[in-house]
Amino acid sequence: MAKRDYYEVLGVSKGASADEIKKAYRGKAKELHPDRNKDNPNAEAEFKEANEAYEVLKDAEKKAAYDRFGHAAFEGGMGGSGRGGPGFQGQGDFASAFSDVFDDLFGDIMGGRRGGGGGRRAVRGSDLRYNLRVSLEDAYQGMQKTIQVPTAVACDTCNGSGAEGGAEPTTCPTCSGMGKVRASQGFFTVEKTCPTCSGLGQIIQNPCKTCSGAGRVEKDRSLSVNIPAGVETGTRIRLAGEGEAGLRGGPAGDLYIFIEVAEHALFQRDGNILFCRVPVSMTSAAMGGDIEVPTIDGGRSRVKIPAGSQSGRQMRLRGKGMPSLRGGGAGDMLIELAVETPVNLTSKQKELLREFEKLSEENNPESSGFLKKMKTFWESMKS
Numbered sequence: 001m002a003k004r005d006y007y008e009v010l011g012v013s014k015g016a017s018a019d020e021i022k023k024a025y026r027g028k029a030k031e032l033h034p035d036r037n038k039d040n041p042n043a044e045a046e047f048k049e050a051n052e053a054y055e056v057l058k059d060a061e062k063k064a065a066y067d068r069f070g071h072a073a074f075e076g077g078m079g080g081s082g083r084g085g086p087g088f089q090g091q092g093d094f095a096s097a098f099s100d101v102f103d104d105l106f107g108d109i110m111g112g113r114r115g116g117g118g119g120r121r122a123v124r125g126s127d128l129r130y131n132l133r134v135s136l137e138d139a140y141q142g143m144q145k146t147i148q149v150p151t152a153v154a155c156d157t158c159n160g161s162g163a164e165g166g167a168e169p170t171t172c173p174t175c176s177g178m179g180k181v182r183a184s185q186g187f188f189t190v191e192k193t194c195p196t197c198s199g200l201g202q203i204i205q206n207p208c209k210t211c212s213g214a215g216r217v218e219k220d221r222s223l224s225v226n227i228p229a230g231v232e233t234g235t236r237i238r239l240a241g242e243g244e245a246g247l248r249g250g251p252a253g254d255l256y257i258f259i260e261v262a263e264h265a266l267f268q269r270d271g272n273i274l275f276c277r278v279p280v281s282m283t284s285a286a287m288g289g290d291i292e293v294p295t296i297d298g299g300r301s302r303v304k305i306p307a308g309s310q311s312g313r314q315m316r317l318r319g320k321g322m323p324s325l326r327g328g329g330a331g332d333m334l335i336e337l338a339v340e341t342p343v344n345l346t347s348k349q350k351e352l353l354r355e356f357e358k359l360s361e362e363n364n365p366e367s368s369g370f371l372k373k374m375k376t377f378w379e380s381m382k383s
Contacts, residue, residue, distance in 0.1 A: 003071050006053035014067065018058065025054040061188060123200070125152065125216075125244035125253040132257050134227060136264040140296050140322055142229035149223055149255065152216040152244045158208035160249040162215035169202035177201040200247075216245040225257060230272065230325035235259040266294060272322040272331030277338055278303075285309045285339040293335055295320050303335055310366070311339040 007014050010024040028050040030036070037043030056062045056074070065073040128151055134143070154160035163169060171177040175194035179201040182191045193199040207213030223242060236258055243253030261269070268275040278293055288307030292300050295317070303315055314334050321331030345353070362368075 004049065006057055006066060009049050009053040010057065018060075021054070021057050025050065025058070028054075059189065065188075123247035123250045125246040125250060127253040128243040128255045130255060130257045131260060132225070132227075133260045133262055134231070135262050136267060136269065137296065137298075138227065139231050139259075139261045140229060142231075143227045145225045145227055147223055147225055147257075149221050149242075151219065151221055151255075153219045153221060154245045154249070155208060155211035155215055155217050157210040158215065160215045160245065162208055162211060162213040162247075162249075163204045164206040164208050167204075167206065169200075169204050172197035172201055172203050175201065215247055215249055223255070227259070228325060230323040231259045231261065232269070232271075232322075232325070233259065233261045235325070267296060267333075269322060272324050274321045274331070274333045275336060276333060277336045279338045279340045280305060280309070281340055282342065285311075285337065293317075295333065296322070305337065309337055309339070311337060313337045 007016070010021060010028060012020055012024045016024070029047070032043055032047040032050055034044045034047060056066050062073075128149065130147060130149055132145065132147065134145075155162070158164065161167070161169070172179075172194060174196035175181050179194055179197065179199040180191050181194050182189050184190075194201075197203050204213045208215070211217050223239070225237065225239070227237070236256055239255040239257065241252045242255035245252050266276055268277075274296060276293060278291060280291060284291070284305060286308065288305050288309070290302050290304055293303055295301055297320075301317055301320065303317070305315075306313075314336050317333040317335065319330050320333035323330045342349070
């Protein structure tokens with residue numbers, strides 16, 4: 001399939017300025033990033049296409065070549081990667097392209113914009129995920145839970161700087177603090193991460209012996225987490241700044257706690273509704289009576305069974321379900337009857353049941369109705 005025009009991909013005219021191209025790419029990158037389009041199978045390909053277009057149009061020399069020769073300017077070894085267009089390197093460009101957008105937007109917060117030269121090259125720590133399994137009772141009541149999180153924390157020896165004695169890093173002599181180096185190939189310029197400083201723009205002359213210059217060390221940390229009443233499986237709790245420590249004094253990431261509520265022996269849950277299946281004897285279902293049922297708060301409730309109840313009949317206990325996570329009261333609890341057929345009958349019991357069956361032919365309306373329907377069905381099949 002023929003490649004689309006790069007200007008069309010970014011939604012700009014051929015005479016668009018560098019700022020207009022950059023602005024258009026920012027919007028496309030945010031709109032098409034696969035993390036924000038998990039239900040769109042074409043998002044990844046469209047994101048790569050936008051990235052490829054921007055890699056050409058943001059560079060004056062590449063743009064001039066493209067304006068003159070079109071896509072042919074990058075075919076046959078004329079500086080392209082030979083795989084998806086100039087400078088495209090597969091999955092790795094996802095992170096670098098989107099990072100370029102956010103470096104432009106938030107570069108000052110993260111320690112200076114690209115090419116700042118003397119800015120501190122701090123790197124934000126990674127976000128962490130912790131899976132926490134709780135009981136249904138804990139989900140009902142809410143709880144305070146202490147967890148052990150293995151993570152990277154700021155090095156105490158160098159106070160997170162990565163340098164021995166807490167000294168400041170120096171500007172990388174290879175890239176002059178840019179974090180990237182450029183090499184010319186014909187009338188193209190190839191830009192890549194600086195091999196000396198790994199893109200940080202700074203180097204440490206005397207690395208800290210404790211953390212080897214990283215500014216952080218691996219350590220288990222105890223955290224107290226408040227689990228609110230009403231959580232359910234899939235609930236996510238965010239603890240800002242409690243993730244992995246940043247590199248060389250950078251800000252810490254966040255910790256995300258994902259809740260899983262364990263199955264219960266008595267109750268089944270659907271949102272804030274609880275279900276409890278209660279077996280009752282055949283005689284209790286027939287004659288009616290009272291039964292005692294458990295509630296999730298540890299209490300007991302008496303429930304009246306109407307005479308003639310069948311299996312599957314439900315009765316509602318108002319407000320005895322799970323609390324709503326964001327307030328608004330508690331749900332209800334549904335009691336579902338399961339009429340139990342007796343087993344291992346004695347001779348006397350069998351004799352009494354046969355006698356009871358003879359006396360109760362008119363007491364089974366559902367069976368009588370079914371027999372009538374069955375008879376009608378057979379007659380219709382014969383005709």
